Each structure stands twice: as C-alpha cells, then as structure tokens.
Amino acid sequence: MPSNKRSVSRRNFIRNTSLAAGSFFIVPRHVLGRGFIAPSDKLNIAGIGAGGKADVNLPYAYNNGAENMTALCDVDDRMAVNARKLWPKAPYYRDYREMLDKEHKNIDAVIITTPDHMHAVQALAAMQLGKHVYVEKPLTHDIYEARILTQAAQKYKVVTQMGNQGSSGDDTRNVETWIQAGLIGAVHTVHVWTNRPVWPQGIPTPTGKFDIPKEVDWELWLGTAPFREFNPAYLPATWRGWVDFGAGALGDMGCHFIDVPFRALKLGYPVSVACSVGSVYTGFFKEVFYTDSYPPSSKINIQFPAREKMPPVELIWYDGGIQPDRPNELLPDEAFGEWDGGILFEGTKGKLMAGLFGRNPTLLPTEKMKVVKLPKSKFPFVDKGSEGHQTQWVQACKKGFGAYTSSSFDVAGPLTETVLMGNLAVRSYNIKEGNNFPGRKKLLWDGVNMRITNFEGANKFVKREYRDGWKLSF
Template sequence: MKKNHKANNRRAFIKKTALTSLGISIIPRHVMGKGYIAPSDKLNIAVIGGGGKGYSDAINAWNNGASNIAAICDVDWNQSKRLMDKFPKALKYRDYRKLFDDVKNIDAVTVSTPDHTHAVIAMAAIKSNKHVYVQKPLTHSIYEARMLTEAANQYKVVTQMGNQGASGNGVKQMIKWFDEGKIGTVNKVHVWTNRPVWPQGIHTPTDKPAMLDGLDWDSWVGPAKMVDYHPLYHPFKWRGWWNFGTGALGDMGCHLIDPPFRVLGLGYPTEVESSVGAVFKRDWSPEYLPESCPPSSRTQLKFPASAKNPSEIKLTWSDGGLRPFHPDLIPADHPIGDHDSANGVIMIGDKGIMTCGTYGVAPKVYLNNGDLLTFEDTEKSTLPESGHNASWVEACKDGYGKEKHKALTSSFDYAGPLTESVLMGNLAIRSYNLRTQKGNRFEYPGRKKLLWNGETMKITNFDEANQFVKRTYREGWTL
C-alpha cells in the first residue's frame, strides 16, 4: 500500500502551524547545530510539576522572558493553575510521556514532582536529549542517583539539582575560609533540621475519600506501589511516606549536607548508623509503622579522608527538632546555625569551628584564639534560587562540557554522589526497624553499624538492608 505523502505533509504543516501560532519555535536549538542562536536566544522549556516548588522553578527558568515556557505538565492541573494562567500559550499535558512523544521542540525540562517520580521523568528527558533541572533530592533511591549521573554524561546533557544554596555566596565564603586553613583539619560535623513539618510516624490510612476532581492518580503514583488516593499523600504530605517521599533527610539533607560535602571535598561514605524516634501505643508498646517515615532520627555517616581534608570525618545528622549542643568554643548565648537554631551546620576543626544556617547563609568561624569571623553577603542577587536556576539556563545555551556547564554548582556529577550520601542515611533509618519474630518477642537485626561499599552500592555486613538501595517499580514503569 502506497504511503499518502500529501496527507503526511499536510498533517506536518498543520502541526507546525498550530505550534507556531502558540508562539513556540518549531526547531529546537540542538537540532540547528553548533553556533545556532534560537529566536531571541531563548530556550524552549517544559515544566513538569507546576505547583509549589514547580511554580518558582518555572518562574526562575523563565527569568522575565529570557526563556520560553513552551509546555506545562502536571497530573493535577489544580496545583498548576497559577502557572498555567501565567503562561496561557504553553501546551498543557497530564502525562510527561505524551509530552515527550508529541513535542519535539523542547530544549530543556524542569522536574519538580514528588521524590518518587524524579528519576523516571529525568531519565526520560535525558534519553530525549533534553537538558534537565531536578528538584532535590535528585532521586528517591541510591541506585537511581547513580543511573542518572551516568546517563547525563552518556547523553551529554546539562544538568542541575535544585539545592540553591550551593550557588550562594555563603558557601563560597566557607570554601575560601577552609582553603585558607582557618579551622584546620576537620574530623566532626553536625547537621540538623527542625523537619518534619508534615505528618510522620503515623498509621497508613485505610479510609477511601473521594478522588480530587481532575487528578490523574495512576500517573501521580507512577512507579511506586499503588495505593488508594488520600489527602495524607497529596498534596505535600507525601514527604512523610517511604512509598513517595524521603522524609526529613530527603527534604533538607541536600541543602544542609551540601556545605560540608562541598567544603571538605567528601565522596562516598563507608559506614552509616541510625537511631530512630519511636511512637508508642496506649499500652506503651512501640508502634510498628514501616510505611511512614519516623517522627525523629539521628544518623551518623563516616567519610574517609579527602584530598582537601586529611582526616576521616564523622557527620552526625539530627532531625525532628533534635540538634547538637553548643561546642565550648561557641559562646553560650550565640545561636547555632539559623537565628533560631532550627537548622544548621557545625564543622569542628583543630584550629576552630565553622557554622552556617540553611543554604549556607550567615557563615561564621570561631577561632581557637577567641576571634570571630563573620560574612555579610552584599550581593544578594547571587544568593536566591533564581541565580541557581538561571545559571543552568545559561549553561544549557552554552552547551555540555563548556565553561558555563563546568561552572554549575550542582550538576549531576556532584549532585549524584551528594544525593547518594543523603539517601544512605535513609537506608540506615529504614533498616533500623526491620524486625523478625522469635517466639513472643521481636529482634531488630538492622540496629547496628552498616558498612557500605560505594563503588558497588552495597551494604557488606547486612544484606537485608540492600533492599533499600534500589526500589522495585510498578508494572509498566522503567527507568
């Protein structure tokens, strides 16, 4: 049977005309080859996840018209309404797979969905040769982080994770102080947060409320285990469930662990151990809540010496309102970390102590001789997330491996190992409450120090913990 070339050409013409009428350039930048400059030097960006953080990610990438928001995809258009109203000419989708099938003129993608769908969406973008910006944490599992890092290099796309403090002047100042030897060699680090600020340590819901109008629940669940819709999952409260979120560590770890990770040049940890806050029944026996992240936890990661720091480091993470106590060198009436001590970082060296708040803001150095070094950022424009996102946009225009790409502060080459280290803490937290029944009592074999081989992504002394390295995707979903 002969192909109808006239019909095919007509369909192509209609599609081209329709997209052009929306103000979208048909030919993406990368197709035109080296040296080509798109109209007004704008990227065509697809926004996947347009509510909450997705809104600000889109606005920052758009940057007052410096880029074109060509498409918006969200499984719940109610969440993205504000963004869709702002960009009425953008093509609208519920399924990112259909977006990638239909629209070939996209240069770059922002991914601001719940944690459990970061990897599958980002990988689809990478395999479609799209540059990609992904909210923190980069992925839901350690394995996903490793795969995205390798794929970004294989497909040669420009990447950035949304831990905006990495581009701030506070972190830059901390690197400068450390490289100048102000605090000497570090062997202890404390990091903490007041998160969770959403429900954790709670029972899995069993009631079945009515589905939200316009919500594509099957697509929202994506690669995770299917459960019935419940407002305890969507919107926002998904963070407290292992099926979808990564708890307090996943929410704030990529922000708060970033300064010591970057300043000290850390790599894969070698050991991890956790202690988890309990929830008790009325008879004072502990609840078993394997699907809900705990209300509080403490985790210690051990890192080997690095090229920048000639000592192994023990990094202690605390959440749920727990925080470290004042080191003797910090005056009793000085807040540690943020102004209210709710979140922060302390790096303890043999010559002094370095501290900062969330996103590396307001860093200080307390020297052993009693001197105090402070930093007041006078270039606020380089601190907000807009700069972190805008630098990714400019790097996309510059191209993979070029100067602007190499200057990105959280491309996947860096963000991947950082995310793996953060999620290593969650592996220990989840292993802590694994239990086996022996007669009338339970045993908890995961309540020990876990030894990690970063190259092979494997716990070497407790094989059952390795189930948390890589999740099993629901049928129909692949990475």
C-alpha cells in the same frame, strides 16, 4: 497503571533523538544588534510538575520572557492553575510521556518539580531525548536511581542542575574556602540539623474510602510507586513523609544542609552508617514504629574515609527537633544555628558554625571573627543579578554540555547518594531476623558496588522495585 490509550511507549520516547538533541541552534545576539533577542536565542523550557516548587522554578527560569515556556505537565490540575494562567499558550498535559513524545521538537530543556518517586524516570526520559534537565532535590528517591542519572548526564551530554539553590550561594563558597584553608585545622566531625519534618511523620497508614478529585489522575500520580487507594493524606505536599513517595526530613533538607560540608570536605562515598530513630508510644511500654512513613525524628551517623590530605570524618545528622550539644565556645545569649537548623564543623584548631546554605558562617568563639583574617573565596561567586541558580542553568544550557553549573549531576548525584544512605539506615532499623535487629548496628557500605556488606536485608533499599508498567531503562 495508565490505560493503553494514554500510555506512550519508550520507543516513541527515543525516536528522532538525534534530531531533537540537535534542534537547538543559537543565533548570536550580535548578529541582530544590541537590544534584540533572536527567537532561537531563547531556551525552550518544559515543566514536568507545574505547581508547588515549580511556582518558583519556572518563573525564575522564564526570567520575564527572556526564555520560552513551551509545554506544561501536571497530574493534578489544581496545582497547575497559576502556571497555566502565566503561560496560556503552552500546551498542557497530564502524562509527561505524552508531552515528551508530542512536544520534543519544541523543547530544549526540562524542569522537573514532582514528588521524589518520579524524578528518575522523568529525568532519564528527557535526557534520552537530548534535553537538558533541572531536577528538584533530592535528585532521586533511592541510591541506584542517583547513580543512573549521574551516568546518564555524561552519556547523553546534557546540562544538569539539582534544585539545591544554596549551592549557588556566596556562603557555600566562603565556607568551602575557609575549611580548605585550614582556619579550624583538620575537620574530624560535622553536625547537621534541621527543624523538619513540618509535615506528619511517624504516623499509621491512613484509612477510609475517598473519591478521587476529578482534577487528579491518581494512576499517573502513583507512577512508579506501589498501588494504594487514593487518600487526601498523601497530597499535595504531605507525600514527603511517606516512604513510597518522598525521602522524609533528610531528603527534603539534607541536600541543602549537607551540600556545604560535602563540598568543603571533598566527601565521596561513605564507608558506614548507623542511626537511631524516634518512635510513637500508644500505651505503657507499647512502642510502635510505623514503617509506611518516616520516623518523627532521627539521628544518623555517617562515616567517610580519608581523602587527599584530609583525615576520616564523621557527619552526624539530626532531625525532628533533635540538636547536637551546644558548643562551650558560644556565650549564653548567642544563638546556636538558625530557626530551621544549622551546621557545626569541629576541627583540630577550632569550630565553625553556619546556617542553611552555609549562611552567616562564624568561627567560634565568635570573637575570632574580629581578629582572624578571613581568606577571600577561591571559588567564583554566582552573579545574582543575571543568574541565580535556575537561570545559571538556563545560561549553561545555551552554552552546551560542559558548561558549569553549581549542582550538576556529577556533584549532585554523589551528594544525593550520601543523603539517601541515611534513609537506608532508617528503613533498615527495625528489620528483624530471628531475635536480632541487624539494621540497628553499623552498616558497612561498598560505595562503588552500591551494597551493604554486613546485612543483606538492607540492600533492598538501595534499589526499589517499580510497579508493573514502569522501568528505568538505561
């Protein structure tokens, strides 16, 4: 864990919280006149995680100087090179706790773009100081953390957004409208698939002794995760495939793909989950499941109860190159989904196919698109010229708590819990009790209490244990 010298106590995190939360005051533009922007009309933004996806999130939020970038933080100096060049006046830190402690008076909002295992502690620390937060997907590493962040957003009255940018897209809104208008009848099954992983999964724990690069603070990089020796196999982007750090193919793309049916079908807590996973053969009849990394492929069946006037529905997830059966309604030369995956809704009156973010929604057979009158979206489109996903959040931060964002935590939290239910099943799959593998049966879920009710061994994946020195205090 980090040394005492650079550790920052939680007491320091929350001191002067009321001052920090109330320090953001907007001088209306009309006071200065047309074309002038008051300094206080700019949002002061800090970035926890300054590279990778932050290379997209931070510039979009900064919006060519329409806002201020007031602080940067990254545990790997190599990842922060571009951001530090773009904003040389922004103070740079390695420890987000030190940044929040020293810069909280200069920060209105925080964008978190770090490995999944650090999202929850970083977001909660910022919210407890009254800072609005934008957190990359998946929102958290485990189900319990997602529930806590959902509750924290309401408690601390901050504006939130998860980084599943498709939720601000026109296609998501069109699919939601078409499904709820009954174009394909009552939906009973949804298939969702992705080409991920595009990083190594289903592999053994790496070995060997390596020097830690001088640019990397390995203790801070590990953060909440169990200690292990540094290995270049874990970073910068390959952490997604390791269970201690990432959420695998499902965590990477599930919040994008599953978001569409989650909204369209008004899904809430599932009632059960089951899965099958790919393995590695090291010899004749020698099947190996490497539990330190996610499997190379998986198929996950998640069941939801009836909602409002909608019947029960089953959502089936496929990754690692697996796809559902090709619909008979598609002609031989018509593409099934897109290169990176797809979504297929099956209803009592037809089928609807779409790509990532609900792109190119298409009724099947495709000839229907020429004859069916498609209803106009009943959900407002996001203005791409002035907003988009990141800047929509920025504008909402200026309006204050209660302002609309496409993926606020009251939506993103339950969505993330559903996505992570799949990982709970995957990680439970090979737990053995006696001569049985209880994790390979259907696991029954009590969503309100966050518990698997028919296999206690699976519940350890609802809430993980943090390394000594780290905790989620709420």
